[in-house]
Amino acid sequence: MRSIFILAVVVLFSCSPAATQTKSSKKKGKKNENPQPSWLANKPDDELYYVGIGHATKDGQSNYVQEAKKSALEDLVSSIKVNVSSTSVLNQLDDGKGFSEKYQQMIQTKATDDIEEFEQVDVWQDDKNYWVYFRLSKQRYKEIKDEQKRDAVTLGLDFFTKARQSEKSNDPVTALGFYYQGFRAVEKYLAEPLRIQFEGNDILLTNEIIADMQLLLDKMELKVNPNQLTVNRIVAQSGQTILAKVVNKISKNPISGLPLIASFEKGSGDVFPDYKTDDTGMVKILLSKIGSRDLEQTVAVKVNLLKFAGDNPSAIYSLVSQKIVPPKDIVVMNVLRPLVYLSAVEKKLGVDKTNQQVADKVKNFLATAGFEFTDNKNKAELAVDINSNSEKGVVSGSIYITYATSVIRVSSVKDNKEIYATTLDRVKGYSLDYERSSQDAYNKLLQNLDSTTLPEMLNAILQ
Secondary structure: OOHHHHHHHHHHHHHHHHHHHHHHHHHHOOOOOOOOHHHHHOOOOOEEEEEEEEEEEEEOOOOOHHHHHHHHHOOOOOOOOOOOOOOOOOHHHHHOOHHHHHHHHHHHHHHHHHOOOEEEEEEEOOOOOOEEEEEEEEHHHHHHHHHHHHHHHHHHHHHHHHHHHHHHHOOHHHHHHHHHHHHHHHHHOOOOEEEEEEEEEEEHHHHHHHHHHHHHHOOOOEEEEEOOEEEEOOOOOOOEEEEEEEEEEEOOOOOOOOOEEEHHHEEEEOOOOOOOOOOOOOOEEOEEOOOOOOOEEEEEEEOHHHHHHOOOOOOOHHHHHOOOOOOOEEEEEEOOOEEEEEEEEEEOOOOOOOOOOHHHHHHHHHOOOOOOOOOOOOOOOEEEEEEEEEEEEEEEEEEEEEEEEEEEEEEEOOOEEEEEEEEEEEEEEEEEOHHHHHHHHHHHHHHHHHHHHHHHHHHHHHO
């Protein structure tokens, strides 16, 4: 009895508020061994430093430390704002269509690679996350950027001076090359007014470089000959030559060694893009294919500003060059639709078919691609000959097998030269009798025409 009484007292004590409070106090008193730092909860707002906080997930598939550092650096750079001066060339070039915004995005992307002397302040991590805290002295950043800008202006001025000298020597191509080099040196500072002294005058260097490039290009005259022509859709049968010539507007002296670019402005096709004028200031434009069925198409020829930057122009120069107007001319082409004479024999199991499926498929395809048909072979430019048949195969149980074959040839009527030839050989069909099996084989053959044969044929014809 005494034992029962003692047990009851113990149970009552363990359930009492005092006992519960004691347990709770012990639980609350447990120390967090990995507390989150304050910079993780609230990003520091420091007057002396640019701050970047980066994060990466520990997923076991990537270098989370490097990812977090990259993220922190990008965050740090995003806090460095580019202020566009009202007198800068960037402000003058902006047309309200996001030009300045695109430029600033490019600058920030590049700044991630160029940033120097930042420091790692702290890191924090748990089982799934890794965080890093970077900072960069605003004063030191300004000192570095001021030094870099001085060097860039010195280099840019040197190229600008050489460009002016080349202009005086009547060497416009070399001048344009030096103007580009000068621009390349200072392209990171288009938002700032780089005010310098040049030949006793106060100038804004970046503004002057771009303005002089435009003035130099305005002194050039580019003409294509002929500027309008009639061309067959099958270019090889046209025999047309397009010439482009560039001269000085005033002296009419030819400009040699000038890079040009040709491209379709209306319609489509293959035109060799890159040229350089010869000693007479001329180039021959190479047109190899007209891909569009439009009856009027245009090819533009203009000075290729990007070529002055070599094979890898910077994103900034590519953007700014769109604001410079180069000499340009256009050739208007009236495109003739080629006349086709089509002959076909189409049989099923050796007997003439009432409907010519293969011939109709080819005819519809070419008509859609801009070709016309004639019943007079002498008037045609192309002859298309189609020979199709199906043959019986074996019977396997209740399944009848048939094979369909189609031979397609395309030739030039003028010289009877074969342009394209192919054989869709023994395409297999299945069904419950030979009649339906033959139709199944033809259906599969038509699918092959759509997917492969007809596009190949068109490409061969238009070359």
